[in-house]
Amino acid sequence: MVEVTTDDLPPPKGERHVLQPREELRFEVAFGTAASGASPNLDVISFCLQKGSCELYGCELAVQKVYSIPQGGIKVALFTWHGCVIDLWEGSTEGALDISYTSDETDSNVAFVNTHAQLEALRDDASLAIFNATDETTKKNISGPRVMVVGETECGKSTLVKTLVAYATKLGRTPLWVDLDPMDNSISVPGTLAVAPMTAAAVTVESYATTGIPPNTVHPLVVYHGSSTEIHPALFKGQVDRLAHSIQSRMDHDEQARASGIVVNTNGWIRDEGYELLLYTAEALKISVLLVLGHDRLYSMMTSHYKKLQREQGDDTSVVPKVLKLPRSGGIVSRPSDFIRQCRSRAVKKYFYGDMIADNTTSDAEKESKTAESSMKRIPQLTPFLSQLPLSDVRIYKVSSMALSSSLLPVAQQQTTDAVQIIEIDLEGSTSDVDSLQHALLAVCHPAAVAAYEESGRGRDLVTAGVAGFCAVERIVKETDQIHLLSPCAGNLPSKTLIVGDITWME
Numbered sequence: 001m002v003e004v005t006t007d008d009l010p011p012p013k014g015e016r017h018v019l020q021p022r023e024e025l026r027f028e029v030a031f032g033t034a035a036s037g038a039s040p041n042l043d044v045i046s047f048c049l050q051k052g053s054c055e056l057y058g059c060e061l062a063v064q065k066v067y068s069i070p071q072g073g074i075k076v077a078l079f080t081w082h083g084c085v086i087d088l089w090e091g092s093t094e095g096a097l098d099i100s101y102t103s104d105e106t107d108s109n110v111a112f113v114n115t116h117a118q119l120e121a122l123r124d125d126a127s128l129a130i131f132n133a134t135d136e137t138t139k140k141n142i143s144g145p146r147v148m149v150v151g152e153t154e155c156g157k158s159t160l161v162k163t164l165v166a167y168a169t170k171l172g173r174t175p176l177w178v179d180l181d182p183m184d185n186s187i188s189v190p191g192t193l194a195v196a197p198m199t200a201a202a203v204t205v206e207s208y209a210t211t212g213i214p215p216n217t218v219h220p221l222v223v224y225h226g227s228s229t230e231i232h233p234a235l236f237k238g239q240v241d242r243l244a245h246s247i248q249s250r251m252d253h254d255e256q257a258r259a260s261g262i263v264v265n266t267n268g269w270i271r272d273e274g275y276e277l278l279l280y281t282a283e284a285l286k287i288s289v290l291l292v293l294g295h296d297r298l299y300s301m302m303t304s305h306y307k308k309l310q311r312e313q314g315d316d317t318s319v320v321p322k323v324l325k326l327p328r329s330g331g332i333v334s335r336p337s338d339f340i341r342q343c344r345s346r347a348v349k350k351y352f353y354g355d356m357i358a359d360n361t362t363s364d365a366e367k368e369s370k371t372a373e374s375s376m377k378r379i380p381q382l383t384p385f386l387s388q389l390p391l392s393d394v395r396i397y398k399v400s401s402m403a404l405s406s407s408l409l410p411v412a413q414q415q416t417t418d419a420v421q422i423i424e425i426d427l428e429g430s431t432s433d434v435d436s437l438q439h440a441l442l443a444v445c446h447p448a449a450v451a452a453y454e455e456s457g458r459g460r461d462l463v464t465a466g467v468a469g470f471c472a473v474e475r476i477v478k479e480t481d482q483i484h485l486l487s488p489c490a491g492n493l494p495s496k497t498l499i500v501g502d503i504t505w506m507e
């Protein structure tokens with residue numbers, strides 16, 4: 001094995017880490033840049049691959065390129081197959097780097113790349129079969145791997161999904177990334193379930209190091225679950241069914257997407273009803289490969305379940321997924337609840353303000369006299385818009401936690417056994433209802449979903465449909481009966497029918 005040397009490199013900037021083949025550099029950066037007195041608009045941590053090759057969750061770093069992360073609150077690992085030299089340095093905030101160390105316990109990375117190779121073989125088979133199929137119906141029934149990653153919370157599920165998506169897109173595949181984790185959604189704001197078509201352009205080191213996918217690259221389909229702390233099983237099932245339907249429609253019309261398959265992240269609820277929801281989801285999304293991350297009990301439960309199903313179904317094994325067990329990375333450490341809370345807040349802020357980008361508005365004179373600090377200055381990419389609407393113009397619904405029993409309904413009212421019920425918030429009446437909306441994150445319904453709901457009268461038609469976007473309640477002025485809403489762009493809202501959950505956000 002050739003040792004990686006640094007003799008031919010310029011002096012290090014900050015810490016220099018020399019990684020031998022199959023080692024990874026793990027580092028953690030604290031939140032709290034503002035608390036430490038520095039401007040939050042400056043870079044917090046930067047790294048540069050000086051030599052060799054390395055990747056962040058499957059996304060390759062360019063040599064000699066400085067990657068600057070303008071936010072704290074990250075825990076990442078840079079892995080090398082063949083050895084490399086990485087410089088890592090703090091920006092405006094001294095002490096931001098909590099810990100950095102090199103580890104050679106990277107068997108999980110090898111297992112991930114082997115899994116990718118097997119999935120790629122399935123994609124090749126699917127592409128060939130689609131190409132050779134003579135009629136449309138046969139073509140439509142062929143699909144690449146439909147993968148779902150399961151495991152308990154904080155075992156590295158999102159990381160594995162990101163890695164598999166990065167490896168697939170690097171080879172020109174366009175898999176759908178499905179994130180069914182409302183607690184920590186990588187594609188959209190917390191409290192959502194989402195699907196995004198992925199391409200190589202959507203996989204970047206900066207986005208993989210923090211949260212979300214780069215704006216302007218993909219158009220995710222997002223449904224609002226309304227909570228980042230608990231899952232409403234009936235609503236979850238309804239939303240998974242709707243997403244499954246949309247995924248199928250897309251696959252029916254896009255052969256490349258069909259051959260590339262889907263990669264699904266789940267939410268870590270693996271016991272009791274959570275386990276039942278995993279099985280339900282696997283069936284609804286026609287999962288063909290189940291990856292169980294570091295959990296022997298779950299692996300055993302799933303293997304026995306599908307063996308039994310296979311016995312019952314005889315020859316029809318089309319709906320029985322292959323269950324594989326993968327090791328979890330030793331680098332994953334549990335994130336304190338305050339850290340997770342700040343990650344969620346950052347994800348909402350990113351929705352309204354976009355990424356922090358380099359400030360190119362400085363004049364030539366300013367550029368001439370640029371200090372080290374101003375060279376790192378960043379500004380938000382988007383300018384959110386504050387609109388004021390009369391309270392009487394908007395309709396805000398929330399999901400009620402249980403269906404009303406028919407005996408409690410007024411005599412003339414339609415009886416229902418649907419467990420997904422919505423209630424309209426009384427904006428004219430109780431002040432506690434109105435007060436509960438302060439700083440709430442509201443999902444803006446699509447006009448088509450509003451029309452469907454008005455026609456059917458079924459709440460599920462509204463809350464299981466994809467949303468047009470989100471806005472946040474800045475304040476409600478009771479004296480003027482106005483609601484002030486922050487939205488990511490100017491102009492009228494697509495509809496004034498909104499859904500509220502239990503997620504709040506304020507700057």
Ligand SMILES: Nc1ncnc2c1ncn2[C@@H]1O[C@H](COP(=O)(O)OP(=O)(O)OP(=O)(O)O)[C@@H](O)[C@H]1O
Nearest residue numbers: 026075077153154155156157158159184268329331
């Ligand atoms: N090899 C590693 N070394 C250090 N940190 C890592 C490594 N792999 C992942 N992490 C970090 O560990 C944290 C938890 O990982 P991840 O989000 O993938 O877990 P999860 O199972 O999806 O969690 P949750 O169920 O809470 O969403 C993340 O901050 C991730 O960046």
